[in-house]
Amino acid sequence: MKLIKLAAMATVLATGAAQAQDFPSSPVTIIIPYGGGGSTDLIARALANELGQMWDQSVIVENRPGAGSMIGTAFLAQAKPDGYTLLVNTPAHATAPAVQKTLPFDPKADITPIGMVATSPYLAVAGTAVQSTDLAGFVAESKERPMFFATAGVGTSSHFAAELLIQQAGIDGEVVHFAGGGEAQTNLMGGHADVYISNTASVMPYVNNGQVKALTILGASRYDALPDVPASGESGANAIDINSWVGLFAPGKMDPALVEKLNADMHKAVASETFKKVLADNFVLPGSGSAADFKAQVEAEMELWSTLATERNIIAE
Amino acid sequence: MEIASNLLLGLSVALTPENLLYCLFGVFVGTLIGVLPGIGALAAISMLFPLTFHLEPTTALIMLAGIYYGTAYGGSTASILLNIPGTTSSAVTCLDGYPMAQQGRAGVALAMTAFASFFGGVFGILVLSAFTPLVAAWALSFGSAEYFALMVLGLVAASTVSDGSPVKGLAMVVLGMLLATIGMDPQSGVARYTFGSLSLLDGLSISALAMGLFGVAEIITSVRANTGRTIQARDVSLRSLMPTRDDFRRSWMPALRASTIGSLFGALPGTGPTVASFVSYGVEKRIAKDPSRFGKGAVEGVVAPEAANNAADQTAFIPTLSLGVPGSATMALMIGAMMVHGIHPGPNLVTEEPELFWGLVMSFWIGNLMLVILNLPLIGLWVRLLTVPYKILYPAILMLVCIGAYSVHYKAFDVMVVLGFGALGYLMRIFSMPAAPLLLGFVLGPLIEQHFRRAMVLARGDFSAVIERPISGTVLLITLLVLVWSLWSSFRKRRQTLAAATPGPRIEDED
Amino acid sequence: MSRLDIRELAGGLFLTATGAGFAGHAIANYSIGTVTRMGPGMVPAGLGVLLVIFGLVVIATAFLQESRGRSIRIAIPAVILLSVLAFALLITPFGLIPAVVACVIVATLAEEKFDPAFSLKLAAVLCLIAWLVFVVALQLPVTLFAWPF
Numbered sequence: 001m002k003l004i005k006l007a008a009m010a011t012v013l014a015t016g017a018a019q020a021q022d023f024p025s026s027p028v029t030i031i032i033p034y035g036g037g038g039s040t041d042l043i044a045r046a047l048a049n050e051l052g053q054m055w056d057q058s059v060i061v062e063n064r065p066g067a068g069s070m071i072g073t074a075f076l077a078q079a080k081p082d083g084y085t086l087l088v089n090t091p092a093h094a095t096a097p098a099v100q101k102t103l104p105f106d107p108k109a110d111i112t113p114i115g116m117v118a119t120s121p122y123l124a125v126a127g128t129a130v131q132s133t134d135l136a137g138f139v140a141e142s143k144e145r146p147m148f149f150a151t152a153g154v155g156t157s158s159h160f161a162a163e164l165l166i167q168q169a170g171i172d173g174e175v176v177h178f179a180g181g182g183e184a185q186t187n188l189m190g191g192h193a194d195v196y197i198s199n200t201a202s203v204m205p206y207v208n209n210g211q212v213k214a215l216t217i218l219g220a221s222r223y224d225a226l227p228d229v230p231a232s233g234e235s236g237a238n239a240i241d242i243n244s245w246v247g248l249f250a251p252g253k254m255d256p257a258l259v260e261k262l263n264a265d266m267h268k269a270v271a272s273e274t275f276k277k278v279l280a281d282n283f284v285l286p287g288s289g290s291a292a293d294f295k296a297q298v299e300a301e302m303e304l305w306s307t308l309a310t311e312r313n314i315i316a317e
Numbered sequence: 318m319e320i321a322s323n324l325l326l327g328l329s330v331a332l333t334p335e336n337l338l339y340c341l342f343g344v345f346v347g348t349l350i351g352v353l354p355g356i357g358a359l360a361a362i363s364m365l366f367p368l369t370f371h372l373e374p375t376t377a378l379i380m381l382a383g384i385y386y387g388t389a390y391g392g393s394t395a396s397i398l399l400n401i402p403g404t405t406s407s408a409v410t411c412l413d414g415y416p417m418a419q420q421g422r423a424g425v426a427l428a429m430t431a432f433a434s435f436f437g438g439v440f441g442i443l444v445l446s447a448f449t450p451l452v453a454a455w456a457l458s459f460g461s462a463e464y465f466a467l468m469v470l471g472l473v474a475a476s477t478v479s480d481g482s483p484v485k486g487l488a489m490v491v492l493g494m495l496l497a498t499i500g501m502d503p504q505s506g507v508a509r510y511t512f513g514s515l516s517l518l519d520g521l522s523i524s525a526l527a528m529g530l531f532g533v534a535e536i537i538t539s540v541r542a543n544t545g546r547t548i549q550a551r552d553v554s555l556r557s558l559m560p561t562r563d564d565f566r567r568s569w570m571p572a573l574r575a576s577t578i579g580s581l582f583g584a585l586p587g588t589g590p591t592v593a594s595f596v597s598y599g600v601e602k603r604i605a606k607d608p609s610r611f612g613k614g615a616v617e618g619v620v621a622p623e624a625a626n627n628a629a630d631q632t633a634f635i636p637t638l639s640l641g642v643p644g645s646a647t648m649a650l651m652i653g654a655m656m657v658h659g660i661h662p663g664p665n666l667v668t669e670e671p672e673l674f675w676g677l678v679m680s681f682w683i684g685n686l687m688l689v690i691l692n693l694p695l696i697g698l699w700v701r702l703l704t705v706p707y708k709i710l711y712p713a714i715l716m717l718v719c720i721g722a723y724s725v726h727y728k729a730f731d732v733m734v735v736l737g738f739g740a741l742g743y744l745m746r747i748f749s750m751p752a753a754p755l756l757l758g759f760v761l762g763p764l765i766e767q768h769f770r771r772a773m774v775l776a777r778g779d780f781s782a783v784i785e786r787p788i789s790g791t792v793l794l795i796t797l798l799v800l801v802w803s804l805w806s807s808f809r810k811r812r813q814t815l816a817a818a819t820p821g822p823r824i825e826d827e828d
Numbered sequence: 829m830s831r832l833d834i835r836e837l838a839g840g841l842f843l844t845a846t847g848a849g850f851a852g853h854a855i856a857n858y859s860i861g862t863v864t865r866m867g868p869g870m871v872p873a874g875l876g877v878l879l880v881i882f883g884l885v886v887i888a889t890a891f892l893q894e895s896r897g898r899s900i901r902i903a904i905p906a907v908i909l910l911s912v913l914a915f916a917l918l919i920t921p922f923g924l925i926p927a928v929v930a931c932v933i934v935a936t937l938a939e940e941k942f943d944p945a946f947s948l949k950l951a952a953v954l955c956l957i958a959w960l961v962f963v964v965a966l967q968l969p970v971t972l973f974a975w976p977f
Binding site: 035036037038039041042045061063064065066067070071074099100102103104148153154155174176177178179182183185186187189190192193205206208209210211281314 | 363366367370457458459460461501503504505506508513515516518519586587636640641642643646649650651652653654656657659661663664665726727767771774775
């Protein structure tokens with residue numbers, strides 16, 4: 001009996017390892033849960049390109065937009081965890097479940113986080129109606145004229161980051177929801193809303209064009225890629241220790257050996273010369289850490305946003 | 318002079334063999350996509366998007382743009398010949414285009430829409446070339462209060478779109494607005510009428526709605542309908558294909574007005590060719606000497622929406638190129654195509670990448686010319702398509718509609734939406750309720766609601782702030798005036814018809 | 829002798845019921861808010877009420893008109909809708925080709941005389957066209973054939 005169990009275990013381990021070794025032997029699909037052309041889309045396509053060259057297999061990219069990335073994620077959740085269906089997402093993966101309580105899948109059990117592709121702090125940019133150039137000045141200005149925080153929509157990371165900053169920095173402000181980061185920043189440019197918080201990939205193009213001002217990054221200390229932008233920690237908002245990221249995901253219950261292989265391959269792809277350029281263009285740093293590290297971070301963020309949602313009464317009914 | 322040198326620079330870029338080839342390819346694919354009901358520009362551009370990574374940025378944009386404005390040329394073909402819109406922005410063209418086809422003037426309608434599309438396109442290009450920085454700055458000044466006011470004006474202007482009972486027309490607008498509330502409310506995050514369905518969270522797909530309401534419903538009505546559908550081949554002589562001088566005379570002012578309206582809505586992110594087509598049709602019908610001609614084959618009813626949607630497609634590039642802000646999902650792809658090559662659209666684009674900007678602008682001219690040249694001879698082909706027996710045609714259309722709906726999200730759900738709206742559309746025909754106003758309400762409703770609520774948030778609950786802002790205040794005033802004028806003129810008409818109907822001593826005309 | 833246009837009446841009832849449905853659900857489930865701070869329920873409820881009013885007007889006019897006695901076709905709408913349903917049901921499990929074939933064959937059932945040979949030929953041709961246009965030309969990522977079991 002013991003021998004049979006041992007043999008069974010050995011077979012499972014062997015096939016798992018064999019699966020990981022053979023992978024990939026046919027085309028892989030990476031799902032992007034957003035419409036084409038956005039910053040996440042372009043980063044994901046670059047990653048797909050790199051992986052494709054590394055694996056000598058075609059890595060196809062599929063856009064499946066909707067429900068704040070939940071439509072694409074729902075599709076991932078019901079795919080087989082054999083590594084041939086993957087997904088690239090931002091912290092929307094953690095913020096959307098905090099607002100959408102009736103998802104057709106379990107965001108923790110049905111999804112396997114593989115690793116962090118890139119990371120950057122959240123950057124708050126200010127529009128034409130704002131006079132100040134740093135957080136301290138902004139807080140003071142908000143006492144005179146309550147500020148409007150533009151968001152890309154209810155339950156987006158820009159929404160949650162705004163709520164976090166309002167709470168931590170003691171700003172007199174309220175959120176205004178727009179349909180996407182583009183509309184949010186347009187309103188900033190037109191002076192209708194005041195500030196927008198998002199990852200560097202989304203906002204830096206507008207900062208570089210001079211259309212919006214980089215106000216502060218959300219974090220304890222300055223960001224290497226943007227040394228001239230003050231940190232919110234410098235103005236006393238020290239409790240913010242959360243960064244934006246782009247991550248790779250797979251369906252749940254994936255074989256650990258395969259998870260490790262994907263994590264390792266992903267890091268290799270990100271370290272390539274061509275991908276370095278993509279990182280630099282978007283003012284993001286390469287992600288690091290094992291799949292377990294990433295999973296822990298994602299789940300911690302899910303907790304954080306869920307708590308914040310309740311505290312700040314984000315889910316209207 | 319600077320303009321001249323810019324245009325020459327643009328021409329030198331646009332006229333390279335590679336760019337010409339990709340332009341031709343783009344406009345050809347665009348026309349085909351436009352003609353096919355169910356599949357829209359977004360699907361085609363999404364599919365060809367990866368190709369752009371291997372092309373020069375200017376070439377990539379020329380091709381994608383060609384597809385985009387190309388669809389606005391082809392969309393009217395199915396509207397006129399089959400009463401089924403090829404693109405949502407051509408839905409309004411069904412109203413007068415199809416009656417024209419039934420009167421044997423299909424060729425005329427197709428020719429006039431080709432000319433109108435060219436007129437609108439050229440107008441849009443001129444606005445783009447000469448006024449981009451101005452228009453961009455003006456678009457920025459449009460906050461939610463201004464959008465709200467403009468959308469209300471658009472609703473009032475377009476509300477005359479249908480014939481028949483005004484009560485039913487308005488009821489359909491309201492129904493359309495109600496259907497648009499299905500989904501996650503952007504201002505509060507509450508899921509309205511979704512009953513737990515994730516697929517409904519983003520609302521009903523407009524193309525599935527339009528295909529069901531106009532396409533499937535039309536097929537249900539027309540199958541075995543014995544309305545003399547098949548036109549004999551010999552009826553389609555070359556002369557019958559040519560518009561008369563009268564047609565042209567009637568058309569150029571509507572084309573001009575519609576192009577202006579189209580340019581306006583196109584340049585504002587978030588609104589576009591569909592709204593423009595409705596509003597311009599409504600405006601023409603209102604100011605026409607004999608509005609009763611509309612809906613029965615008035616050439617203005619075909620020229621106005623087609624000029625408007627083409628103008629809107631061209632000016633949609635203004636916020637895209639000069640602000641870097643996508644006004645629609647399709648424009649987001651255009652921006653993506655630029656970003657991949659490290660080009661960041663924005664106010665500096667015209668000065669930093671003049672070859673790209675002017676090359677693109679000149680390619681628009683060339684593309685529009687190509688489209689007119691492509692489309693005019695094709696008219697004979699399309700009209701001959703009418704001679705194909707309906708029993709072969711309608712399964713083909715059903716198949717196209719199904720595949721088109723499926724291709725939006727690759728989910729059977731969207732096909733079910735088509736089914737639902739097909740049933741609704743047929744029901745509405747039984748009840749004599751017009752479909753076009755429903756589409757109008759569906760498109761404008763969310764814009765009006767969201768912008769109003771957001772304007773209220775930004776004004777901290779003070780509606781007078783909306784009225785006091787210069788642009789929104791003026792627009793609301795104009796809306797009020799239009800409402801008053803239309804109420805008064807319909808009142809006057811009622812009095813006239815009553816006076817004519819009642820027998821009595823013969824009084825010479827007083828009015 | 830009653831003047832009643834049944835069709836108008838039905839239309840009016842349809843509008844009233846739809847409006848009441850939307851408004852009722854909104855009032856029961858979503859917060860209404862105030863005019864200046866609208867909740868998610870305000871607009872659907874308001875529009876629903878408006879639709880009810882329009883529906884009542886249509887019902888009223890139904891009593892002022894004669895019935896226009898056109899017969900309503902049931903079979904054809906059912907067949908056409910069934911054809912769309914066939915596509916929707918088959919596309920995910922079985923792929924594009926079976927879905928198109930089903931859609932086309934069911935659609936041809938609407939003709940007076942069902943001609944299986946014609947239906948099959950038409951289905952074959954349309955499958956070819958669908959493949960050429962959507963898979964070859966547009967490169968749409970649809971599976972042609974699938975077997976879910």
